[in-house]
Amino acid sequence: MIEVKNLTQIYKSGKGVFDLNFTIKEGEVFGYIGPNGAGKTTTIRNLLGFANPTKGSAVINGINCRKEAAKLQNTIGYLPGEITFFENMKGMEFLRFMCEMRHTKDLSRRDELIELFELDTKGKIKKMSKGMKQKLGIVTAFMHDPSIYILDEPTSGLDPLMQNLFMNLLDREKERGKTIMMSSHIFEEVQRVCDRAGIIKDGRIVAVEDVQSLNAMKQETFIIRLSNKNDVSKLMNNKLDVKKITDKKVKITVNNNYKEFFKILSDCSVIGLEAEQQSLENVFMKYYGKDGVTHE
Numbered sequence: 151m152i153e154v155k156n157l158t159q160i161y162k163s164g165k166g167v168f169d170l171n172f173t174i175k176e177g178e179v180f181g182y183i184g185p186n187g188a189g190k191t192t193t194i195r196n197l198l199g200f201a202n203p204t205k206g207s208a209v210i211n212g213i214n215c216r217k218e219a220a221k222l223q224n225t226i227g228y229l230p231g232e233i234t235f236f237e238n239m240k241g242m243e244f245l246r247f248m249c250e251m252r253h254t255k256d257l258s259r260r261d262e263l264i265e266l267f268e269l270d271t272k273g274k275i276k277k278m279s280k281g282m283k284q285k286l287g288i289v290t291a292f293m294h295d296p297s298i299y300i301l302d303e304p305t306s307g308l309d310p311l312m313q314n315l316f317m318n319l320l321d322r323e324k325e326r327g328k329t330i331m332m333s334s335h336i337f338e339e340v341q342r343v344c345d346r347a348g349i350i351k352d353g354r355i356v357a358v359e360d361v362q363s364l365n366a367m368k369q370e371t372f373i374i375r376l377s378n379k380n381d382v383s384k385l386m387n388n389k390l391d392v393k394k395i396t397d398k399k400v401k402i403t404v405n406n407n408y409k410e411f412f413k414i415l416s417d418c419s420v421i422g423l424e425a426e427q428q429s430l431e432n433v434f435m436k437y438y439g440k441d442g443v444t445h446e
């Protein structure tokens with residue numbers, strides 16, 4: 151369905167994306183993850199036909215994304231990373247304009263989405279907050295019921311409640327057999343909804359993995375507070391990766407060995423447990439060297 155072949159776009163600065171190769175099957179949810187500046191937006195802009203690749207191609211449903219971009223317009227729901235709308239239009243005016251452009255007849259989905267995200271469409275876009283603009287972008291990307299979604303960091307700017315609503319919406323679209331590509335640097339988000347994920351770093355794809363195997367790579371770190379300081383040495387004398395912070399506080403890194411982790415903790419005087427968020431960057435920095443080769 152989506153085929154990226156040797157796609158290269160080099161900016162004057164020498165940065166960009168280089169020899170990207172991946173395919174996304176019909177009905178698949180593909181996460182595209184990488185740190186800031188890795189090349190996610192550049193790839194997505196090529197899929198939308200907004201950029202002229204230096205080399206290679208992106209093809210969707212047999213249609214060349216650059217050469218025949220107009221043909222894809224109604225098939226794709228695109229959410230840009232930075233939303234620069236017609237700032238002087240009111241929210242509803244913009245949505246009506248987009249529906250006319252796309253010849254969308256059935257407006258019920260638009261209205262359902264406005265209600266779902268509690269979007270106030272009365273005000274001018276330039277007066278909307280970042281989160282409100284993001285919601286407007288989501289309604290725009292989803293309201294014509296396209297078969298493919300290309301979403302650039304879709305939850306950015308949304309509060310946790312809205313993020314959750316959005317992820318539920320993605321689940322429903324996935325169930326309806328839609329093909330979804332979404333960029334993100336939030337591991338949890340990709341983990342929750344994606345089947346596979348491509349990892350991009352310094353403009354190159356370093357891995358395309360099943361999300362299940364990606365999960366196995368993830369380590370979690372917990373800060374444990376104890377009431378009895380003797381428990382610190384008890385914790386240090388086993389197979390767990392434990393670092394002492396104070397005489398009653400330790401940091402434990404768990405790498406899928408939860409069973410052992412809970413077994414040992416159940417025997418200690420735990421009075422507090424706090425999970426440390428691990429950034430996605432840390433996850434793959436640990437597993438992929440600069441050369442893009444897996445280092446176990």
Ligand SMILES: Nc1ncnc2c1ncn2[C@@H]1O[C@H](COP(=O)(O)OP(=O)(O)OP(=O)(O)O)[C@@H](O)[C@H]1O
Nearest residue numbers: 161162163165166185186187188189190191192193
């Ligand atoms: N128009 C441009 N001209 C020159 N360099 C650019 C341009 N757009 C992006 N770049 C550079 O290309 C690289 C990839 O940028 P890109 O925006 O694709 O990354 P990204 O993965 O989307 O990052 P982020 O997560 O920060 O949005 C970066 O080094 C960026 O500085």
